[in-house]
Amino acid sequence: MTDISPPKGRGALARREARLAWGLLFPTIAIVALVVIVPLLAIFWISFKPVTLGDLRPAEIRTRVALRDRGDQALLELRVINPSREQEMRNAALNVTLPEGVALTGDLPQGCAMDGQDLSCDFGTLEAGANERFRVDAQVTGDTREAERAMRDAEVKATGHVSNVLTNSTFTLDNFRQLFSGSEFWSVLGITLFYTVFGTLGALVVGLFAALLLNKSFRGQGILRGLYLFPYVAPVIAVAFTWITLFDPYSGSANALLVQMGVSEGAINFFGAKPLALIMVTVFEIWRYFPLSFLFILARMQSIDTDMYEAADMDGASPFQKFWYLSMPQLLGILSVLFLLRFIWTFNKFDDIFLLTGGNAGTRVLTVNVYEQAFAVSNIGAGAAVAVVIFACLLVFSGLFFRTMSREEGL
Amino acid sequence: MKILHKGYLTGPIIGALWALVMSVTLGVAISFATGAAAKPALIGSLILGLATGFARVRIANRWAADAVAVIVALALMAVGLGALQFDDSFNFVWRVALSVVLAGAVSIPLNSILRELRFGALTRHQFEDAVIRFLTGFGYIFFTAIVVIPFYVMVMTSMKSQQQLMLNPLDFSIDLSRGWHLFDSYYELMTQFHFGRYLWTSFYVSVLTVLLTLLFSVPGAYAVARLRFRGQKVFSRGILLIYMVPMIVLALPIYIAYSMVGLRNSILGIVMIYPVTTIPVALYMLQGYFRGLPVEVEEAGLMDGLSRLKVIWKITLPLALPAMASVGLYVFMIAWNEFLLAFMLLDDPSKFTLTRGIASLNSSEIPRQHLMAGAVIATVPIMALFLGLERFMTRGLTAGAVKG
Structure with a gap:
């Protein structure tokens, strides 16, 4: 009996196709891995390390070699400095060629040796902040001034190895302990959630309203649609500074208007007072991102089959009923996907709040906290710990997202 | 909601809301354009809108509604209850003119918002259509304002000098007489x-x-x-x-x-x-x-x-x-x-x-x-x-x- 079932396993063609696919993907994978995966691993690594901003530049050995002529006796002076205040320096060494006519007559310091005119010294390990000075008697034949100048110009090769906090094996849990012990973390988390939830919901609702407005063809519809996208397209730095100007407590138009209309007595410090600042940055978030939800909802609306509405008209459905029972179920998919995606990205948002308030006046969200810890307090390790927390939240959210997404139609 | 399905209720209520929207819009626009005060007033706006809306559904004639709006606006202004409260920098002619503009801004859109409404009971369709038309009008004004104002402020501020900025933050006009000096910054x-x-x-x-x-x-x-x-x-x-x-x-x-x-x-x-x-x-x-x-x-x-x-x-x-x-x-x-x-x-x-x-x-x-x-x-x-x-x-x- 001959086997007539289809061939099993992967044939040559399938393998060739897979090879081509990996070939096409390789450059992308490589570069994304380099700039996304490696930094992600690095941030985990750093979050367990006591790193501050100052540790980023490793200390280098400093040396000085000078020839001094004190009348009858010439001296060669060697100085070796370890500028690091915390770390010892291992394998400190220097190498210098003495000018012609200079000979050392005195005892060489320990670890030093002469080979012809070459002086090489090995100082072993230098203590943190060590500043050592050695003097050796020397004899100069010929012009002393000339020899001194030549000595000053001579090239000194010095090496010394300071262990780098980033790469050594010191680990600490202090960053996380410090993060979770303070009450600050929980207030930051609360502020982040407020900003994220209301910013996302607000942008969705306002976007839905705008989409309903433009979901009919009339003259100028294209212009209005373009206009309503402005807040999203303009550079964030431009619109953020415009808002600051507009709501400035002293010279802002918004305050002047409110005072004149009799709504408020004096100037309101919109971006500088609790809890108004948090509300304002949330409003800014809604203002800036409603165009995006508007665009997506409008695109979905325009793809809904009109037959359904005609049938509803025949059955006498009122406009509100048509919206609630026909449009909304059709839009639910895009709305939930938009909600989750916007939720994640609002959670990740840094620029807007950083530019508007710098995280002051009760608007410090997690992402701004990363920056504050790492650069304002210059404790990079603590900043990395916050970043790890953000990443953990993100994993939870994206798990939810993928579950919803596989249920809804793919976006 | 059923209670509201009456022309004599729906008309005036939508009218009042619309008048409020228009007086705030116009007040803000006048303030920005001139730098002087034109406060929208709650009571005046409500009266103006109620009267216009009522006239529209009662008489069912657009000219009648326009006429009522102009008369009510001028009368309110005369007794000092105007929907817009002007400060001293507006003379009498300006006040009359702006009141007529406001009346127009209230009654002309209102005529089309309330166009199918009768005085008595309304069907669900008529009521909801009117509400939707009101929301549409409001939406266009709202969105255009929130988008245009910040960008306008950006351009306008960049064309002012330091003293002009300090002098009156409400002044949104661009002083064209400065010519090329507008672009100094x-x-x-x-x-x-x-x-x-x-x-x-x-x-x-x-x-x-x-x-x-x-x-x-x-x-x-x-x-x-x-x-x-x-x-x-x-x-x-x-x-x-x-x-x-x-x-x-x-x-x-x-x-x-x-x-x-x-x-x-x-x-x-x-x-x-x-x-x-x-x-x-x-x-x-x-x-x-x-x-x-x-x-x-x-x-x-x-x-x-x-x-x-x-x-x-x-x-x-x-x-x-x-x-x-x-x-x-x-x-x-x-x-x-x-x-x-x-x-x-x-x-x-x-x-x-x-x-x-x-x-x-x-x-x-x-x-x-x-x-x-x-x-x-x-x-x-x-x-x-x-x-x-x-x-x-x-x-x-x-x-x-x-x-x-």
């Missing part, structure tokens, strides 16, 4: 603050980012969309996941790495990092587009003896040109607007991008109008590009970008 930015150079830097960094992004993402997106291989599913999800990693989390290690290898303060470093932030977006958008292309065309090419790479080059890419244009535009926008990385990695003023340059203007020593002029300089090119290619842009955005 721009001139100073270009000559003293090197904004010409920043513009150029931003431009070529963005263009390079677009080119590099497309170079890497087109083959990748094609492979994910078309070719069958193990791990395809995981891969297309992985793209989205990477697209969700917050920039600030990556920025910190990148800052450290750049500090150590000396790539900070170099355009090369920026050009190396920008494409990587945009490649996941571009991959995601492009693979969606490639999936939508008909497979048959490509199969025909394969049958006729083209290799896979030739098929991509000769068939798929020409078909995907519009998608590449929209993705390119979107990537250009991201790169042009990018702030965080430029802010962290660039300290040397000779290497600033435009956004970094604007950030450096934000100090108390530099006048506000310079900052706003910088904002205008950064906004205008991207807006011009966007308006010119709006169709591509909206398609690019909806193709899968929900990123902010």
Whole structure:
């Protein structure tokens, strides 16, 4: 009996196709891995390390070699400095060629040796902040001034190895302990959630309203649609500074208007007072991102089959009923996907709040906290710990997202 | 809600709400245009709107409603209860004229909002249609105002002098008699603050980012969309996941790495990092587009003896040109607007991008109008590009970008 079932396993063609696919993907994978995966691993690594901003530049050995002529006796002076205040320096060494006519007559310091005119010294390990000075008697034949100048110009090769906090094996849990012990973390988390939830919901609702407005063809519809996208397209730095100007407590138009209309007595410090600042940055978030939800909802609306509405008209459905029972179920998919995606990205948002308030006046969200810890307090390790927390939240959210997404139609 | 389905209730209520909207709009507009006070008043607006709405449903004649609105507005003004409370800088003629304008702004739209309403009981359709027409009118005013005002403030502030700004923050007019001096801030930015150079830097960094992004993402997106291989599913999800990693989390290690290898303060470093932030977006958008292309065309090419790479080059890419244009535009926008990385990695003023340059203007020593002029300089090119290619842009955005 001959086997007539289809061939099993992967044939040559399938393998060739897979090879081509990996070939096409390789450059992308490589570069994304380099700039996304490696930094992600690095941030985990750093979050367990006591790193501050100052540790980023490793200390280098400093040396000085000078020839001094004190009348009858010439001296060669060697100085070796370890500028690091915390770390010892291992394998400190220097190498210098003495000018012609200079000979050392005195005892060489320990670890030093002469080979012809070459002086090489090995100082072993230098203590943190060590500043050592050695003097050796020397004899100069010929012009002393000339020899001194030549000595000053001579090239000194010095090496010394300071262990780098980033790469050594010191680990600490202090960053996380410090993060979770303070009450600050929980207030930051609360502020982040407020900003994220209301910013996302607000942008969705306002976007839905705008989409309903433009979901009919009339003259100028294209212009209005373009206009309503402005807040999203303009550079964030431009619109953020415009808002600051507009709501400035002293010279802002918004305050002047409110005072004149009799709504408020004096100037309101919109971006500088609790809890108004948090509300304002949330409003800014809604203002800036409603165009995006508007665009997506409008695109979905325009793809809904009109037959359904005609049938509803025949059955006498009122406009509100048509919206609630026909449009909304059709839009639910895009709305939930938009909600989750916007939720994640609002959670990740840094620029807007950083530019508007710098995280002051009760608007410090997690992402701004990363920056504050790492650069304002210059404790990079603590900043990395916050970043790890953000990443953990993100994993939870994206798990939810993928579950919803596989249920809804793919976006 | 059923109770409201009566013409004599719906008409006046919608009328009153509309009058409130119009008096606030007009009051704000007058204040901004003249710098003088025109306060919208609650009571006056409500009376004006109630009367006009009532007249419209009762008499069912648009001219009657207009006449009632004008008479009521003038009468209210005369007894000092006007919907707009003017300060002393408006003389009698102005007050009358503006009251008539307000009456028109209330009654003319109201005529069409309430057009099918009768005095007695209303059907559900009539009632809801009227509410929707009211909300539509309100929506157009609301959205146009919130979008136009900030951008107008940006342009207007950049064209003022320091004293004008301090004198009256409400004055939104642009003093055209200053002629070319309106552009003093721009001139100073270009000559003293090197904004010409920043513009150029931003431009070529963005263009390079677009080119590099497309170079890497087109083959990748094609492979994910078309070719069958193990791990395809995981891969297309992985793209989205990477697209969700917050920039600030990556920025910190990148800052450290750049500090150590000396790539900070170099355009090369920026050009190396920008494409990587945009490649996941571009991959995601492009693979969606490639999936939508008909497979048959490509199969025909394969049958006729083209290799896979030739098929991509000769068939798929020409078909995907519009998608590449929209993705390119979107990537250009991201790169042009990018702030965080430029802010962290660039300290040397000779290497600033435009956004970094604007950030450096934000100090108390530099006048506000310079900052706003910088904002205008950064906004205008991207807006011009966007308006010119709006169709591509909206398609690019909806193709899968929900990123902010």
